[in-house]
Amino acid sequence: xxxxxxxxxxxxxxxxxxxxxxxxxxxxxxxxxxxxxxxxxxxxxxxxxxxxxxxxxxxxxxxxxxxxxxxxxxxxxxxxxxxxxxxxxxxxxxxxxxxxxxxxxxxxxxxxxxxxxxxxxxxxxxxxxxxxxxxxxxxxxxxxxxxxxxxxxxxxxxxxxxxxxxxxxxxxxxxxxxxxxxxxxxxxxxxxxxxxxxxxxxxxxxxxxxxxxxxxxxxxxxxxxxxxxxxxxxxxxxxxxxxxxxxxxxxxxxxxxxxxxxxxxxxxxxxxxxxxxxxxxxxxxxxxxxxxxxxxxxxxxxxxxxxxxxxxxxxxxxxxxxxxxxxxxxxxxx
Amino acid sequence: xxxxxxxxxxxxxxxxxxxxxxxxxxxxxxxxxxxxxxxxxxxxxxxxxxxxxxxxxxxxxxxxxxxxxxxxxxxxxxxxxxxxxxxxxxxxxxxxxxxxxxxxxxxxxxxxxxxxxxxxxxxxxxxxxxxxxxxxxxxxxxxxxxxxxxxxxxxxxxxxxxxxxxxxxxxxxxxxxxxxxxxxxxxxxxxxxxxxxxxxxxxxxxxxxxxxxxxxxxxxxxxxxxxxxxxxxxxxxxxxxxxxxxxxxxxxxxxxxxxxxxxxxxxxxxxxxxxxxxxxxxxxxxxxxxxxxxxxxxxxxxxxxxxxxxxxxxxxxxxxxxxxxxxxxxxxxxxxxxxxxx
Numbered sequence: 223x224x225x226x227x228x229x230x231x232x233x234x235x236x237x238x239x240x241x242x243x244x245x246x247x248x249x250x251x252x253x254x255x256x257x258x259x260x261x262x263x264x265x266x267x268x269x270x271x272x273x274x275x276x277x278x279x280x281x282x283x284x285x286x287x288x289x290x291x292x293x294x295x296x297x298x299x300x301x302x303x304x305x306x307x308x309x310x311x312x313x314x315x316x317x318x319x320x321x322x323x324x325x326x327x328x329x330x331x332x333x334x335x336x337x338x339x340x341x342x343x344x345x346x347x348x349x350x351x352x353x354x355x356x357x358x359x360x361x362x363x364x365x366x367x368x369x370x371x372x373x374x375x376x377x378x379x380x381x382x383x384x385x386x387x388x389x390x391x392x393x394x395x396x397x398x399x400x401x402x403x404x405x406x407x408x409x410x411x412x413x414x415x416x417x418x419x420x421x422x423x424x425x426x427x428x429x430x431x432x433x434x435x436x437x438x439x440x441x442x443x444x445x446x447x448x449x450x451x452x453x454x455x456x457x458x459x460x461x462x463x464x465x466x467x468x469x470x471x472x473x474x475x476x477x478x479x480x481x482x483x484x485x486x487x488x489x490x491x492x493x494x495x496x497x498x499x500x501x502x503x504x505x506x507x508x509x510x511x512x513x514x515x516x517x518x519x520x521x522x523x524x525x526x527x528x529x530x531x532x533x534x535x536x537x538x539x540x541x542x543x544x545x546x547x548x549x550x551x552x553x554x555x556x
Numbered sequence: 557x558x559x560x561x562x563x564x565x566x567x568x569x570x571x572x573x574x575x576x577x578x579x580x581x582x583x584x585x586x587x588x589x590x591x592x593x594x595x596x597x598x599x600x601x602x603x604x605x606x607x608x609x610x611x612x613x614x615x616x617x618x619x620x621x622x623x624x625x626x627x628x629x630x631x632x633x634x635x636x637x638x639x640x641x642x643x644x645x646x647x648x649x650x651x652x653x654x655x656x657x658x659x660x661x662x663x664x665x666x667x668x669x670x671x672x673x674x675x676x677x678x679x680x681x682x683x684x685x686x687x688x689x690x691x692x693x694x695x696x697x698x699x700x701x702x703x704x705x706x707x708x709x710x711x712x713x714x715x716x717x718x719x720x721x722x723x724x725x726x727x728x729x730x731x732x733x734x735x736x737x738x739x740x741x742x743x744x745x746x747x748x749x750x751x752x753x754x755x756x757x758x759x760x761x762x763x764x765x766x767x768x769x770x771x772x773x774x775x776x777x778x779x780x781x782x783x784x785x786x787x788x789x790x791x792x793x794x795x796x797x798x799x800x801x802x803x804x805x806x807x808x809x810x811x812x813x814x815x816x817x818x819x820x821x822x823x824x825x826x827x828x829x830x831x832x833x834x835x836x837x838x839x840x841x842x843x844x845x846x847x848x849x850x851x852x853x854x855x856x857x858x859x860x861x862x863x864x865x866x867x868x869x870x871x872x873x874x875x876x877x878x879x880x881x882x883x884x885x886x887x888x889x890x891x892x893x894x895x896x897x898x
Contacts, residue, residue, distance in 0.1 A: 451656065452651060452653060452656035452657040453656060453657055453658055453659040453660070455612060455651065455657070456651065456657045456658065456659075456719075456722075457659070458610075458612060458643065459610055459612060459643055459644060459648070459649045459651075460643065460644040460648075460670070460671045460674060460722065461640050461641065461642075461643035461644035461645055461671070461674050461675055462640075462670065462674050463640060463674070464636075466674075471659055474659075474661055475659075475660075475661060478661075549661070550660070550661060551660070551661060551706045551708070552660060552706070552708050
């Protein structure tokens with residue numbers, strides 16, 4: 223088991239270095255515009271641009287820039303002129319072209335909003351999706367099953383931005399028909415943890431809706447498959463009660479693939495995939511930040527968020543792999 | 557009164573395509589210490605009949621009629637709670653594929669302990685001790701350590717031993733073995749059959765052995781029922797079935813059997829055609845479309861009656877016994893349906 227975990231961790235680190243190399247190629251080798259000019263802004267003259275180019279170390283050979291970049295991102299050392307060109311790391315992604323703030327600080331500043339949004343959404347989609355899927359599978363072809371499956375199809379098909387606007391139109395306390403939940407921008411005004419949670423209530427439901435529907439359908443079909451397995455028949459033939467057959471023998475197997483889905487979804491959302499929800503509800507999260515950064519060609523911020531996202535995806539993949547080995551004993555020895 | 561008596565059992569499934577008559581009037585019985593072999597090809601209803609004994613075929617689309625008497629009580633009338641108490645405790649069942657029949661995520665020890673604790677209010681330790689005892693009894697080396705192994709860590713034969721141990725933890729009166737050796741190597745098959753036979757002698761239970769292979773029951777069964785398309789077409793003792801078979805279908809099964817004790821001069825014969833659809837079985841004798849000896853009486857359904865002159869030997873074929881004995885192909889004592897091509 224330990225060997226397995228070590229192997230997965232090493233593989234994860236290798237993936238991250240690979241991702242950084244790809245990101246380096248995109249941002250340093252083929253930048254969409256000259257970074258020095260972008261950094262200089264509107265009042266640029268050739269002298270300023272040249273000094274910025276020197277400061278960012280853009281005229282150094284590419285391999286030196288790459289090693290410096292890796293040093294700044296992953297290590298605290300001053301190698302390849304790290305201190306001179308942008309400062310030492312770790313997690314040094316440079317400074318924003320706009321505000322001149324370190325990209326690391328910007329990300330850490332935006333992360334709590336995204337994390338809280340994702341955590342609540344995960345809670346709600348599991349709460350809605352899992353029981354629905356299991357009950358639909360057991361009461362297959364019943365009215366309840368058909369109703370939930372049609373609803374879930376509608377929720378999967380509904381785009382998040384549309385669902386968000388509909389939710390605001392119906393329930394927002396300012397513009398809604400029924401004034402229940404806080405509306406757009408309420409997160410910015412919330413000053414306590416609970417106030418933030420309350421302001422995120424509608425975004426949670428909107429973000430959770432489609433995923434809950436996907437999970438419900440996925441778990442339903444997985445559960446239907448499992449309940450026709452031979453070992454379920456064995457459990458019944460042993461005299462195990464139907465409730466126990468479902469809970470201990472059925473769900474235990476059917477839920478395992480859901481863990482994979484969950485890990486990937488959480489990683490993606492933390493990496494900025496909650497972008498639409500954050501934009502609709504004006505939540506200052508990672509996804510919101512990257513939209514702004516892209517609009518302004520703020521290369522360091524884009525690059526930082528992309529690399530940070532890669533980190534989340536790799537990390538959650540790692541968690542999934544380890545969790546899977548724990549859940550399915552057949553995986554451990556491979 | 558036998559320990560288990562199945563009387564005119566009918567199990568029909570109402571599907572979208574029509575009514576599937578999986579079991580269409582099967583009667584058989586088995587007693588303590590006896591082994592009943594039920595033989596027939598895939599889809600003849602042998603598994604469905606036996607799963608019905610444990611209530612495993614109950615569903616909204618199933619209609620079941622007839623009687624299944626266990627010690628005189630009708631199992632078909634049993635409530636879900638009552639049938640649950642019968643499962644694993646009075647009648648235990650083992651299945652064809654021991655890999656898929658064990659839960660892949662739980663240690664075998666846990667699965668055995670569960671089988672005990674659903675029926676008996678005993679401590680976990682007592683259940684563990686009993687499980688270890690049974691694993692030892694079925695010939696698993698180092699049973700105490702193997703309790704902590706997962707099913708995928710066992711070989712096929714060992715897995716089937718685990719299944720047998722799990723079936724026997726509660727001292728059932730009847731063990732139903734549904735194709736217990738089909739997924740195993742030939743050498744392992746013999747081991748498992750011998751194990752079942754040994755355990756039966758030790759524990760005195762009744763065994764119903766379901767198989768498509770007459771060779772499997774040849775060693776171990778006391779009585780044999782041959783099943784075809786939802787009906788039992790011939791029933792008798794081992795010797796009666798092997799040496800004086802009355803039904804042409806039985807001849808076909810015997811003819812397709814590889815016999816190492818016979819000279820290898822002939823090709824194995826086969827039964828021409830396919831078994832009938834259970835949605836619309838042929839009128840009268842179900843074997844009629846594949847039978848080379850069909851005559852004008854066959855569209856009437858023959859009853860399962862003693863026709864050969866021996867009281868306990870029953871069959872469903874209209875042909876007179878003398879004609880049967882002259883028709884069935886006997887060449888070097890090989891019985892078959894037709895003369896096989898040389």
